[in-house]
Amino acid sequence: MANNNKKSLVVVESPAKARTINKYLGSNYEVAASVGHIIDLPKSKLGVSIEEGFKPQYVKIRGKEKIIKELKQKAKQSDKVYLATDPDREGEAIAYHISSILDKPEADVLRVEFNEITKSAVDQAMKQPRQIDMNRVYSQQARRVLDRIVGYKISPLLWQIIYRGLSAGRVQSxxxxxxxxxxxxxRNFKPEEFWNIFALIQPQNTNPFKVKL
Known part of the structure; x- marks a missing residue:
């Protein structure tokens, strides 16, 4: 709960969710939206330092400057920050990235998650805050790095060998x-004649049944 008459800040991804959840939580909370990721790998280069153990080189997403500024201001004015991004590895990574830009002690930045947007689910989630799960964060980071390496390195080869505009991907390829x-x-299948042999078996004093030989 909030202390010193300060509200607590709850951050979700969707503005629509923010409006709904704000109604559920009441006046002790303010709900804001990150509108998805706030940082990502740069578009202009690979953005992965292979020499440093495939370390991602994240940058702020263009166009998200205003959202980042607002989140930092709201967090500074808040008692606690609850990161209620989606309950999956993408949501966990978004929560981690948001926490990294806030000037708040780690103990005052908590993670909550819910699988449905109902008052009971939201109330229950707020009673069970936890720390950010770094295993989930690293899982998302590994997926993002693999996607970037495969797409960024192989797609240009396709442009040279076949034609421009083709793309390669970790999953799609x-x-x-x-x-x-x-x-x-x-195409290489050649139909051949074949036979199946069946036998009708009837043990004494039982019903007959068919078996494939």
């Missing part, structure tokens, strides 16, 4: 390979 292999199997 593997899926495309599986589709191509399956299509090749279909």
């Amino acid at each position: 593997v899926a495309l390979r599986l589709i191509c292999e399956r299509e090749e199997e279909i």
Whole structure:
């Protein structure tokens, strides 16, 4: 609960969620929205230092300066900050990135999560705050770095070899390979005649049944 007559700040991703949750929590809380990620890898370069153990080089997302400034101001005026971003690894990473820009002690920045936007779910979540789960954060970071390395390094090769505009991806390239292999199997299939042999078995004093030999 808030101390010294200060409100607590709750940060979600969606402005629509913010308005709904604000109604549920009442006057002791202020709810703000990050509108998704506030930092990401740069668009103009790889943004991953392979020499430093694949360390991501995050930058503030262009156009998010106003949101970042508002979140920092609101957090400074708040008693506690509750990061209520989505309950998955992306949400965990967003929560971590928001916490990294706030000038607040770690003990005053807490993580809450809920799977539905109802008053009971929100109230229950606020009673069970926790610290940010860094394992989830690292999981999202690994996925983001892999996506960037595969897409950033391989896509330009496709432009040179095939034509410009094609893209490669950590998931889409593997899926495309599986589709191509399956299509090749279909084209190379040669129908052959084959037979199935069945036997009708009827043990004494029982009903008959069919078995494949």
